[in-house]
Each structure stands twice: as C-alpha cells, then as structure tokens.
Amino acid sequence: MNVTHAIDKNEARRRRWEARRRYLKDSYILWRRNRLMVVGTCIIVFLLLVAAFAPLLATHDSYEQILPDRLLAPSTKHYFGTDGLGRDIYSRVVYGSRVTLTIACLVAAISTPLGLVIGVFAGYVGGAIDEILMRLSDVFLAFPKLILAIAFAAALGPGVENAIVAISVANWPSYARLARAETLGVRNNDYIQVIRSMGASNLRIMVGHITPMCLSSIIVRLSLDMGTIILTAAGLGFLGLGAQPPTPEWGLMVSDGRQFLVDQWWVSTLPGIAILIVVMGFNLMGDGIRDILDPHQRQS
Amino acid sequence: MTTQPLLSVKNLKVHFYTLRGIVHALERVAFELNRQETLGLAGETGCGKSVTARAILRLIDPPGRIISGSIIFEGRDILTIDEAEVRDIRGSQISMIMQEPKMSLNPVIRVGDQVAETLLIHDRSLNRRSARRQAVDMLAQLGIPDPTRMAQRYPHELSGGMSQRIMIAMMLVTRPKLLIADEPTSALDVTIQAQILALMQTLVSEIQTSVLMITHDLGVMAETCERVAVMYAGDMVEVGSVHNVLKHPQHPYTQGLLQTVPDKANPDQPLFSIEGNVPSLLEPQTNCRFAPRCAHVMDRCKREIPPVYNLNGDHQAACFLHDGSPEAQAV
Amino acid sequence: MLKNIIIFIAAFLALLMMAETPGVDAAGSKDVLVIGMATSDIISLDPAKAFEFSGVGLDAQIYDRLLDFPAGRFDKPELSLAKSYEVSPDGKTWTFHLRKDVKFHSGNPLTAEDVVYSFQRVVILKDQPSFILTQFGITPESIKAVDKYTVQITLDQKYASGIFFSCLSAGVASIVDSKVVKQHVQKTDKYPDGDYGLTWLSRNSAGSGSFILRKWEKGDRVILDANADHFANPPKVKRVVIKEIVEATSRRLQVEKGDLDIAWEMYPDQIKALKQNKDLRIESIPATLIYYLGMNVTKGPLTDNRVRTAIRHAVNYGGLINNIMGGAARPINTFIPAGFAGYQDVSFYREDLEKARQLLKEAGYPDGFEITMDHGDQTPNPEIAQAIQNSLARVGIKVKLNKLISAQLWPKYRAQKHELILARWGPDYVDPHTNAQPFADYKAKQLCWRNVYYNDATSGLIQQAGQEMDNDKRIALYQKANTIIQQEGPYAMLFQPMYEHAVRNNIKDVYVAPMFDLWKLYTVRKE
C-alpha cells in the first residue's frame, strides 16, 4: 500500500459526474419507455407551471364577485363559466393549483420524515421499542383517517395550515409501517452486515445505509398517496375544517358547487376534473418512479 | 444408435431486445441428440445454455425472440408447428428440470397434485384420483419413503434434494422421450448431488429417456454424459464424445476451461486462468468470439467466424487451428 | 372457478337491470304521502325535549295542545283541546275547560290529569324548550286539575294573553297520554328517580293528534299513520312517510322522478329549473326566520354606532336577495318577521355606499379597517358571508371570514368573543315576543346580550310589553323598541328567506307554514 496513485481532481470530478449522467440517462430511457409515466410527469410539470404562472394564466381576479354574472355557462369570456357568486371558475382553478400543491408538498414534507424516522428506528432497534412504536401506529391506523384528521383540524382550528398538520398526523403511521418493513428486509442484508462488521455505528447504518434504501419505496408510496392527500384535504374543506373561503381550493369548489350539479354542471365538475387529472398524474408518476428506482429494471 | 437423431438443433439464433440494444444470446447453436443418449451442454454463465434449453421447448419469454434455425424433434420442427402442438409436446415428450428445485415448485399446491397435474394435462381420459395414484407410484419408484404422505406435503416442507426428486417425478411421470436437465444439482450439496445424479441415471435407463444435461460442472458432465457440447458466448465451439472432448479438447476455450478446474491443480502453482472477460453480446457475431482471450489467436480469427470442423471420430470443433489439418474437415 | 363466478355475477347484474320493480311506485299509491326532508336535526320526538325544527314539526302532527293554529292560519291560536277558558281578575290564574270527546291513540280518554302530567314533566325535566312554559313562573305545584275536565294554571304575575296563548300552542305544551307514559318510565343516570318517559317518548308517541308515530329511525325515515278517529282533523291519507334526505339535489331528483310527493326546502337555484317541470308546483311562503349580521359593540370600531350604521349601509341587500337567495327572500328592517302581528314593512337602510363612506370618515376610519366575521358552514351561510365580505370591501372594510361548525360557532357567540357574526333567528313560539325579547332585551341574555349591547331603554320596553294585556298597545311597544334597535343596535338585518317546497301536482291542499310548529299535514290529499 505504499504506492501512491496520484489522481487528478478534475478527472475524478468529471468521472463522478459522468457516472451520474449515465444513471440519469438510464432513468430517462426507462422514463421514456413507460408511456403512462410520461403522461403522469407531464401532468405534474404542467401543474407546476400553472401554479408558477398563475397570475399570467388567470383571466379574472379569482376573488372578484360579480353577482349578476353568477352561474354563467362556459364561454369565451369565462372559459369554465362562473360559480354561485359570479366568480370566474377558470381563474379560480388556476390559482387553486397553488393551494393544492402547497397542501400536497407540505403534507409530504411533514409526514414522510416523521414516518421514516420512526419506522427505521423501530425496525432497526426491534424489541420492546419496536413493539411500543408499532402499537402506537396501530392506534393511529385503526382510527378512521378522516375522523382523525377532523379531530386534529378541529383541535387546531380551521385553516389550510392546520389541515396540513392534521392530514400529516393521520398519514405518518403508514409511512412508518412501510419504512419498518423495508428496514426489516434490509437490516440483515449482506451489505449492511459488511458495513457493520467494518465498525460502523448503528446511527450511521440507519442514517447512511438503511434510510436511503427505504426512501425509494416511501417516495413511491407518497406519490401514490398524493391523490388521497388532495382528496382528504378536499373532504376537510367540505366539512369546514380545511381551506377557508374564499380560498380557491379545488375540493371546496367541488363541494360548494354540488348543489348546482344538475343544472350548472360546470361549477362542480370542472374543479373535480382538475382534481382527477392531478391525482392521476401523481399516481401514474408514482408507478413510474417505482419502475425507475427498481435496480432490476436497469439490468435488463 | 439409430440413424435418425431424436433431436436435431440447427443454426439456432435467439436475440433479446433489451434496454441497451439487441443481445445476441444465441448465434450459432447446432447439435444432435440421439435416442437414449445423455448429451452434456457445458459452458459458463451467460453462454446461452439455458436459452438453448428453453428454445427447445419454445419458451423464450419476451423480450427474447427466436430469430432463425430449426429444432427437429422426431421429425417435426418445433419452431414451425402451432402452439397447441408444442404444448402437447411439452411435459409429455420433452420435459425439463431446473436449477432451483425449491423455486420451481408451486408453493401453494401439494406436491402430489403437482405431479398428477402433468399426467392430467396430457391424458384427458385420466381422472383426478387415478392421476394421483400414478403420481404416488412415481414417488415410490423414486425411492421416496412414505410416498402417500409425501404427496400431501407442500414444497416449503421439503429439503432441496427432496424438491428436486419431486421435480424429477413431475417431469418423468409422463415418460417423455427427452429430459432437459438444466443444472439439476448445482444448488445442492455434494452428497445430495451424488444421490440425485444416481437416481436420474437409474430412472433414465428405466424409461429409456434421452437427456440433455446442462451443467457448468465438468465433473458432473464427465460422470453422467456420453457426449458433450461446449458453448461460449452463444456460439457452439466443440461437440464430441465425452472422452474426446474432456481428454483431448480441440478448441482453445475447452482446453482452458478444463485447466481452470482447481481439483487436481498443484497448490503451489497459480491456477491456469483464461485472461479477459466474456465479450458483450450486443454486437452480432462477426468473428470467433473467443478470439480476444485466445492464446492461439490468429488474424483471421478476428475477422471471420470459424466454421465447424469435423475431427476424427465423434468430435467437432469450431476453430481455425484445425483448418488444413489432415483429419479435419469443415462442415 | 373464477370464470364461473364472473359469468354468474355478470348474468345477475344484467337480470337486475332488466327486471321490473315489483314494488309499487311511491307516487302510485294513493294513500301514502311521501315527503323528502333534511330531518337529520331531530334528537328526540318527546315534546318536552324536542326543540329542533323537524322534531317540533313532527310533534305538531302527533300531539294536540290546549290551543292550536289551524292549517294555513297563523295569526293567532284558536281553542283546540280546551273548549273554553277563564282568567282571574289579577290575570294570574287561568282555568281551562277541556273537550270531553278526545281520545288518545291508545284509546284512553284525555283528561285534566294528562294535562297536569304533561306540563309537570316539562317543568321537572327542564330540558331545552321548558323555558317556554317556565318563563311564566309555572311550577309543578302551580298547575292542578280542578276536576276531570278542568285545569287551573297559576302564573307568578300578569302576562300578556297573546304571549301566554302562543306558548300554550307551542310544541312543548303538547298533551301526552299520562297512563301510557307512566308505563314507560325508566331510571337513568341523569334521572335516577325516573325519567318521566323521556327515553321512551323520544322515539314513540303517546298523543292524540291526527297522526300516530309508527316509526322514527334517525338517518332513514319517519312513518306516520293516520288517526282516523281524530276529534277534529282526521287526515286525508292513510300514511305519511318522511324520508331523511340531506342532499337537496337528491331530494330534487326524487321529486322530479316521482319518488317523492313533496321535496322540502329547495334551494333558490333549483327553483328556477323546477318551475320548468309541468308535473310540479312550488309552494312558497316567507319563513319566520331572520338572517342578520351581529356586531359585537365592544370590539374595535364596532363600538361606534356610525361604523355600525356604515356597515348597515354597505351591505348589498339586493345582491344577497336576488342572486344568492335567487329572489326567495325579502328585505326586512324589523325583528318581527312578516307573518307575525306587528310586522312593519319599513325600510331603514338601503345600499348607500356614499353614506357608508361618509359615516366611516366621520367615525375616523376613512380607509376602513380589518375585522373578522364568523359564520356557519351550512348553505347558504358561506355564500352570504362571502357576498357580505365583498360588499364591505367596497367601503374599505376588509373582512376575514371564519367558517365554523355549529359546535364552535355558538359557544363563541355565547361567550361574546366574536366581532362580526352571520346568524339567523327563528321564533320559539308564535308571538312577536319570541323575537323582540332576544333582539332587544339584553337581560334575557340572548342576542342582545351576546352582542354586548346593554340598552336599558329597549329592555324596559320589552318587559313592559310582556305584561301588557292590550295586544295593540303591546305591539306598539315592540315597534318602538325596534326603531331604537334598528338605528343604534348591534345588528344589520339582512333578509327574511322564503320556504320553497316542490310539490307534485297531484298533491292537493298543502298549506305550507312560515315555521315548522305551524305545519299541518292532515289537510293534504293525494289524487
């Protein structure tokens, strides 16, 4: 080992980058191959763009009520028609994408780390701690999810922020379960054993080696759950515990418009279709991510 | 031996259409298998042994596809007859046992039923009960103690050796004319391997079945086979009687392979090893695929595909070294 | 196996769709009247406990009272079980003579004992509606049977007879069959000495009314069977089924389809479309409900009446009534709703933004201010709230909306913690006093008190009216109080809505009522 091998830092950097690029290129090929995933990704990208450029895309003030113009059918003036207060539904749908995205992202940002930490810890440590944590998650799982969310939303008061916390609280056990199952599967894998036999501490193994392995299935699960999150948020809005009017939240718009469903179908249906498309986008993307992250797919 | 071989594979070409391109898994596979003969198919991982076996049953899964060639079994070309006919042949005329016996049994069906199922598919006149009885008889024939109880078990309750016995029973219960054994013992311990090999030999001679024995273990091959075919990277490099091939290998690859076996090697000397790696199969074959690793490589080896040379006796090799030698004769 | 199951199920589903319904169409059966209503508010059908719109409305069909309102007439109660009455000169002791031909559904004759028992249990059980009787100082001892058909009630002081009679015609004053009820007395945690049949009566009936309660299953339906032997009002149909249908859209579809005879309470936006249907007609009447904006006079700018008046001028009343309510409402500037004696068609406020801005400027808020408004989550509250938010924004008042479920909204209101609140008020019995007292008398600890508007002048006027035996003078006192309340009080009166029900054309003699207590089904015929 006394031979020194000089290595050019630039070259090392270049090669590292190349490896990463190769990985990305493979991902891209896998992505291209999965047509539904392409569709899903396009929907989500589209959603992001709409949210980002909402002020440019909207044709009206999303809050402005023109009472004489209420319940107008879709036309060139109001692409999606107007609602019961004479507001432009198209503009509200466009601005609503921001609310939807905020809810979905924040729930993800709160519940997944929580579930991940608890799940990996319980799975790795095992024994009594595992038992306690899993019983706790049992309690939360056995609760009807919407009711748990209602309880927390009610406890914290109505509003989007609290709805987000409430949904996160209702959601973490499923991520914890998943992370724990993954951890149990990975914990005794050869490469974890090797690292352990080389003297790695438990914390290091959990953080550096097990968590990344759980991450992909959590991401997949999360992207599949996005739809449910959006719909639960809508359900809370429907019960008066989610976003507050006049926030253009899609779920709120659907439920507010349902009294007009028979005669003015657009009031409820068009925001409903927006939910449908976005939920489907997240789901298709989630299915695709699973394929891309699956190392077996790369070998073929 | 009869003049007409039981199975004759000619110019079999199989490609896999993968993410990275077309994998030319089989490029030029040809061999003949006579009645009641055991032919060994040797080669390393990825050389196309198993693909060959599956191609004989016409069971290449997508993204694989049989491009060309013929597989004549008892006068019929398996590659051209219709699907129903192939299904009829599978299991009744040609059977196959596989490397992982525990994985190859359906975990939720009792083993007796799995054995009986083979009979039921191919003999519609048979009722369930008599098929079961025949299955139990078959287990008894294999020397399995208490076959009736064994038939009631689920695969996970069995050891690897026992599972392989069940597989053998399942595949031989219809008395097929050809049994393909794809690495039947490489997942087993040596003592169990000995049992299974002995059992196979007994049964095969009893029901007069031909065997295509696929293995990477040259020892197993030497012990069980009458003739041997050696494959390298989807190409057939040498075919001949077991004595000829193992004692007097004529292809540099076969020679190298035999030398790498550590069994009798001198511990003080480094083992012979073939340098380099197996070539990528993404390119179609344009030369001798062994050329980059060959010690006797010549210029033409890198340019042309060597033809198969008939050597004296039952021995063929695909190597330019034999071009022009007195006994050699290109096919 | 799987294949067979799939085939079986497919065949089954196909059959299911093709087969004719063996049952009879609701609309087809002449003797059964089917009504779709949102009756989910019912907690109990015991008249001593029922205080929800639907529950009180049902009790009006099942039970008789000493005095009652006939179908379609809402001005003043007429004698019902009582055939005559006398009052002592001091106005405190009332004697009622009962009809002798009245029988309960059980067959028992209705006697003075039953009246005494019915009133006593209300007073002793002290449930929500009990105040309607106890406000007159009625105690278990102050009511007694003089003879089998004579009852005497002693009050703690003199009360206006209009108020007293109205209260005697309210649901809580229903007469129950004491013999039957006494058989069903249970001992419960809350009433260890016996519950006076409270548990049993919540879903059974012991009345003498035009209908007999056959069954009430919350979330499903109420079934009322006709009491053909009723002394005055035998029903025209044999049975009434009231289906609990919470979704208005669903009610509407079913009435259009003919599965309902009457769809209760249609939204204004549905009415327009329903009017196109030739098989239906819309029966409507102004409801005795008042939607108002409550203003807590201790909160910030609201302490200044100029600000309150500015708000009253800033509301787009026309928009609310014509657009949100689809025209199914009328402006109101009095706490006495149309339909009650004393209602005045007066107008204190119109939408006048200039004036509103002017007032705000005078009060020192030329650029407006920020304030929160609480409101309920049920249609049309959120819509009204948003429209008001929009209205006030025009004069610079930025309203933050706070949608609350009732379990949050009412405690907050009672605790005087709101700033602005969107609410509505419905009368507890049929007399202006039931509105005047909460709106104008802070000592009643009702709306006036909740908005912290402590005005002794109006309070005094209301208390005075409560004892005024002359009805005209009494009403004048209310109107005087109303003027003060409208000009200085803590409310912006928004509108009085209409009840609009969709009725199929073969249903005749439907008398819709401005409040549920007055709703009578015995006249309804089906052709």
Add this chain to the structure above:
Amino acid sequence: MQNKTNIPAKTLLRIEDLHVHFPIREGMLKRQHASVKAVNGISFTLERGDVFGLVGESGCGKTTLGRAVVGLAPVTSGDIYFNGQRIVGLTGREAYERARHIQLIFQDPYSSLHPRKTVCDLVGVGLKLHDLAEGYEIDERVLALLNRVGFSIEHMYRYAHEFSGGQRQRIALARALILQPELLILDEPTSALDVSVQAQILNLLKELQSEFHLTYLFISHDLGVVRYMSNRIGVMYLGSMVETGLTNDIFYRPQHPYTRVLLSSLPSIDPDTPHIGILLEGDPPTPINPPPGCPFAPRCPECKDRCRIDKPELVQHGQDSTHFAACHFPHLE
C-alpha cells in the same frame, strides 16, 4: 487447543469451545423452547499466514462460525482470541478497533455491494469509517487498491450493478483490504462464480495473501477449491468439527467416515476414471436438537451403537500430531 497456557506468538486466532445457538421463540409470551445449535462446541487455532479451509455441507454452521468471529453472530458460550485478545462480545470502541483487523468477504457479490453506491464509495467506506483519509485522498487510495485488483480509473465511479460477478467479488476484496486487515474471512468467495472466473479470483487471493501478509479463514463447500487454497482443513458437520488436519492428510488419509463420503461424492472431471461414490441416505438433519451421540451417526454407513450415545471428541488417532478426528472408529492406515 492443547496448550492453553502457552500461546505461541504466531497464533493469530484461537477459538475455544465456541457455541452459537439461535433461540426459537414461540407463543404468546415468546418463550424460548428450542434453539438452532448452529455452532456447537468448536475449537481450533489459526496461525499467522495460514489458510484454514473450513468445509462442510450447507447448514453445517461454517458461515455462522465466520460471522461469529467478526461479531455478526451472537456467541452463546466459548471464547475467541484474536492476537491474544478476547474478542467475544466486544462493544463500542473495542469492537470498532477489532473491526479494522478482521474483514469478511461474502459469498454473493450481488447482495454484498450496496446497489446505490459507486465503486469508489463502496471501497472507500472503510477509510471513512475509521477516519483514515479524507477527500481526494480517499479516491487516491481506493484507486491504488482498485489497480491492484485489476481495475482502472474507468471503473471507479460506476455503480455496482454495472459489473459482473467476478468483478464485484474483486471490488468486495478491495473494500476489505483497504483497512489493511490481518485476518480475512472468506465465506464461499467463489461459489457464485464460473470456473474460469473462479480461477482468476483464487489466483488473486493467493497473490494478495503473500503481498499483504494475510491470514485466511477460507469457508467453502467445494473440496477442490479448498484443497487448492488451504494448507490446513477443518471438516464440519452439524455444528461440530469432525476432522481437522493438514490438507494432504485430509485428502489422502481421511479418518472420519463423513470426510470420506464427502471426498468420494466429488465427481471427477476425468471421464475414464470409474467413480466409486459412497451414497448417503437421506438429507442432513437440522441443527435443532442434534442427536446426542456422534452428529453423523444417523447417516453414517459405519455407525455402531456407541456412536449413537457417546459424542466422540476431536482427538489425534494416527501418527500425525496435526491430524485430529472426532470418531470412535476412525479409518487408520
């Protein structure tokens, strides 16, 4: 084993009466009611520079033994001494120190490499764990070692899944060697590989041994490989050591019937040599509640009554002082 009092300085690893039992828990209260006796009383020593071949069938406990040495399997009783220091049940700092000196190579090179890391990260992990290098120094030292096992900078930043089995095993070797261990435990390092690749790896192992002054505990079921690699051999059966001795002694003068069966089961690549295999009846029994006498007794073709009751000790039977067998009736010339 014999001279417990006087440990020769050249002894690197000494195992004394090692037991590794895995409890089987069942029922509501998870009572332990049985145990898998994976390693059931094993003793041997490993001299510095030795290649000790451990052979036996699957389930005989050889892998568990290897794992016990690196602390991955819980030791029920018995002792393991490394360089004279007792290393059973070490925790914290001591375990961390020990980890540097003993490295383990797994059988399956596909599962022993983390699928989401590059070769450089995989090999360099030891340096990071033990703070032996930082930044590009890690890359440099990794490259040096990669060069030694036959890779170039080309391969350094690729992911493990891009490599073949033989290449992966070489990466695993590099990962183990980067910490400059004294003892390498090789658990079936070539059994997942083809013969031609196996030859490359075996040659490399031999070269590295002399180059880095390594001692190997070489675990394999392949007698041919063990014979080629080892200078001493131990034969295990059902958690017990049934025979141990120099390689030639074991191969040419096997004393224990099991060793003889094992050797005879090995097919010869010479088609002309008639094969005289001793066929055993049945499968190896499970290591739950092994038989009380000789563990091999139920399958032994030469079993006698005594074998079923009396567990034979590992003792010297023949001339050779390094050759021991645990058999009441050993084969002696």
Add this chain to the structure above:
Amino acid sequence: MLQYILRRLFTLIITLVGIMVVTFFISLVVPLDPLASIAGPQAPQETVERLRTLYGFDQPIYVQFGRYMQRLLHADLGTSFQTGRPVLDDIIQYFPATIELATMALIVSIIIGIPLGILSAVYRNSAVDHFSRVLSLIGVSMPVFWLGLVLLLIFYFKLGWFPEPGRLDIMLIEPERITGMLLVDSVIALDFEVFWDALKHIVLPAAVLGLYGLAGIARIVRSSMLDVLSQEYIKTARIKGLNEFLVLTRHALRNALVPAVTVIGLTYGGLLEGSVLTETIFSWPGLGRYLATAFLTLDLNAVVGGTMLVALMFSLVNLVVDLIYAFLNPQITLTAS
C-alpha cells in the same frame, strides 16, 4: 393457531385501550363545546350551564376520565346526545347497513379489480394495461360526492335503471330484523321481493364506494401477478404443457392473491370509513354518517363508541385477513412468530 389468534386478540385489546385514551384526549383538546350543539344556537346561557352539570362536564378532567374509563370497561358506551339513546343501540341500528354496503362495495372492487389487475399484468405496458390502470385510477381520483351524484343523475334520474336513494322501497315492509342487513334478513324470511328491491337499491352506492377501493386492489394484483409470473414455478407449469389460461388461473392467481389479500383487508377498512359521504348522498342510514355527525357535534360517547367499533372491525378484518393469508399460503404456520 389458537395461540396465534389469542395473541392477536391480546394486541387488539392493547390497541383498543390506546384508542380509548387517544379519543378522550382528543376530545379534551378540541376547542369545541359539545353542549353548544346539544343546546342549539338559540338556547340561553343558563340552559347551557344546566346541561353542563347534567352531563358532568363541570367535573375535573381526571374525574371525567376515570368515569369514562370505568364505563367503557363495563361495556357501557353511554348515551348519544344526538339520538338520546344508548350508543350501543345506535351502533346495532346503523352498523349493519354500513357493513352491508361496504361488503357489497368490496365485492364490486374485487370483481372488477382482480380481473383488471390480471389483465394489466399479463399484457404489461400494452394498451390493455394502460386502459385498466387509468380506469382504476379514475375511481380513486374522483370526489365521492361528485361521482355519487353523477351516477344518480344518470342511472336513476335519466335512465331509470336503478331505484331512488335509500335502502328499500318505501312501500315494502322490512323483514324481521335479525342481522340488520336487508339482503340477509330477506333471504332468511324468504321474502325475495324485498331481497330484489334491496339489491337494486344497493347497486349504485356499492358501485360508487367500490370504485374507490378498486384501484388499490387492481394495483396490488397487477404487481404481485407480475412478480409471480416471473417465478420459476410458472416456467415449470409451462414446461409441463399447461396452456396460458391454466397457468394464470391455477398457478399464478392463487400465489398472486396471497399479497393481495392483505390489501383487500385494508381496503375493506377503508371502505368502512369511506362510506361517510356515500351514505349521505344515497340516504343510507349507516354508521359512517352517524359517526361524522357525532364528531361534528362532539357527541363524545358516540364518537368513542363508533371509533372503537370501527377500530375493532378494522383489527378483526385484519385478523381474518391473516387467517385467509395463512390458508392461501401454506408456508405460513401460524404457531411460529
């Protein structure tokens, strides 16, 4: 086996106790006043205070908690504020309707979901696959109340294929109540007219709810089917000469169902709670609506009782699922932990 069930029941009890505690404390932190909804918007302050004493809400928290736990241990769920009768009676009243609905919905999910999943797997990445995946996704992506109303509009109002919302035609007399499930009771009473009518009434709500559960089932069947189809024993089956249909049904499906069963169990739990909105739209007198109203009015006893029941059902369903799992998968011996 028995021991396994006992152990599961033991953990179930622990879970239930946890639920009781959590529910109580949730009800404490919720800043809602249950009395407000009992008393209604117009009741004066005195009434509210009187009710507070009547219901024991003026006691210290620990006293309330003690009384609460004590009652629960005596299987006394207390009286519901909203119906004024014992919560247990309410549950007995409403739960069968929900069970009936959720079970029918599950059957719908299974009948559609499993074939969709199989088709997806067999024709992976083909148009069939894409179609069935998108179709099943539509089920989960559509707000239930919207879908319910649209189906009502089409199939009841416009086409008239199915009857009005509700459980039974109002002209029909319910059979004697035995299980509370009309479909079962009518069969017991041999009243096929009622059975027929009840069946027609349940189709639409079950379809709406079933669509909601379908995606999960289709997805897991697809992925486990893909998994199974790449297994060696499937190759074995083909080698034996089985045709593809037999390979799929006899060899692949049962193995693929093993993991699917777990998801189906979870779906059932989800359907039980997902029934809230469906019940509202289809005027279905079930527990979902009861529970939602209970929470919104803070009918504490009803909330606790209902939640415990749903949790109990959830756990029992999981237990049953595990038993089915063991039945389908002989590799699981329930005695081993």
